[in-house]
Structures are given as C-alpha cells and as structure tokens.
Amino acid sequence: MPSTITLQGFLFDEKSSFLRGAAKAPPEIRAAYHSSSANYFSENGLDVHPGIFEDKGDFKINQYFDIEDITASNLNGKNKIISLGGDHSISYPVIKAVHQRSGPIEILHIDAHGDLYDSFDGDPYSHACPFARVMEDNLASRLVQIGVRTLNTHQREQADKFGVEIIEMKDFKPESIPSFTKPLYLSVDIDSLDPAFAPGVSHQEPGGFTTRELLHIIQSIQGPIIGADIVEYNPDRDLNKMTAMVCAKIFREILSKMATPD
Ligand code: MN
Ligand code: MN
Helix, strand or coil, X not given: CCCCEEEEEEECCCCCCCCCCHHHHHHHHHHHHHCCCCCCECCCCXXXXXXXXXXXXXXXXXXXXXXXXXXXXXXXXXXXXXXXCCCHHHHHHHHHHHHHHHCCEEEEEECCCCCCCCCECCECCCCCCHHHHHHHCCCEEEEEEECCCCCCHHHHHHHHHHCCEEECHHHCCHHHCCCCCCCEEEEEEHHHECCCCXXXXXXXXXXXXXXXXXXXXXXXXXXXXXXXXXECECHHHCCCCHHHHHHHHHHHXXXXXXXXXX
C-alpha cells in the first residue's frame, strides 16, 4: 500500500524574534532519526522505518507564504503530513494548507509560549504570532495549549478573545488534556520541554515538561492525527546533539500515532 504520510522540512528562521539557528534543524533531526545509536521502533513496538512515509526533503524559503504552497503541493494525494521546522512561524501557513485539504480540525499546541501576539516587533507573522493568525482565519474549531508558562496580559486577552483553552504548565495534570472529536493537528514547540532535557532551543524557559511527560502526552492522544510539526529546535544551542535525539524520538512517536489505523 502506498504511504499516506508525508514528511517535509523547512530551513527557515527569519521570523525568529531573539536568535536565528532553527533553520539548521531539519537535517539534524533527520540525522538523529537515522542514527545507528538508536533504532526505528516507537515505544509501542511499531517499526516506524523510513519506508512508511514519503520524504519530500527540506525546503529553503524565499517568501513566507511559499510555505503554504509547498505544503499543499507535498500533501497532494496524501492525507497526513509531518513538518520539521524551522521556527514556529511555519505552523500558520502549514495549517492553512492542511485545513484546505482536510476541513475542520482541532489543534493541540505544546509550547512554553502562547504564540498569540497580535504582532511582535512589528511583524504579524513573527514566530510569536502564528496561533493568533490561525484563530482569526477560523482554521481550527478548537485550540488547546499545554506547557505554557510565559503569559503576559496581552496574550491572556488574546486567548480570551479567541476562546483558546490554555492548560498552563503550573496547573498541568495529564488527565486535564481533553479528548478531541475532529482530526487533530499536533504542534510541538521543543521549548515546551524543560531546558534541562532540551537545551537546544532559542528561548530556554525553565519549568517545563520532562521528555517522559511529553512522550506520555503524545502516546495518550486518542483519535486520528492528520498533521504535526516539530519546531524551534536550534542546533546552535544544543549540547552534544542531545536535543536532536529528543526531536527524533518525538518524531518516531508521532509517526507511530499517524501510522496506526484510525
Ligand atoms: Mn512556539
Ligand atoms: Mn516556544
């Protein structure tokens, strides 16, 4: 049976507000996934080897909204897609293309940050803004955020305005994650993890998830995942490529969810 899962990478960090470097992430995550120090199995025993997805490769981006067209093109004939960032700004154009293909979706967004700014440093497409744009365009019937631990007054107002369901890190319990009823898009910002577990990010925000907690969250998701991204890994800030290995592990667990029949 031909694969229905597509993989794409974006060599893009121009919308990063603090540090560049995330554009270097996709090849590093691929190398960690292929590393002979590990294997291709997910923890539930599924062989998530490279034959189960179609790898479209990594893309250099000239214009921000090219990301939407590239995603639409890569989705052609497929129904599930995983994107490797790049900074978190890629999620908005990717989700636009996924919504165009699949219709109403729900989003689980895992991040230290809400990424709900109306505009940041004068740019409405900054990596601090993608989920404000998603909600303005009605691309998701539900947005649930977990891991968040940096909300300011503006972002709380934005969350209220858009009806975002935020389970802040300080209040988090695994059982507080709702179950989803529509096809799910999963957006994983690696800075949701505590920097002790994933130092290779531009915004190291203490007090985050352990790797085990994040794996448990992904493994506990019920229902079909149709799209996912892993963003904000910054190889310049990594130590001994340990964060790349975390990204590869998360990638395998998401693949396992996507490869399991709905
Ligand atoms: Mn983010
Ligand atoms: Mn973040």
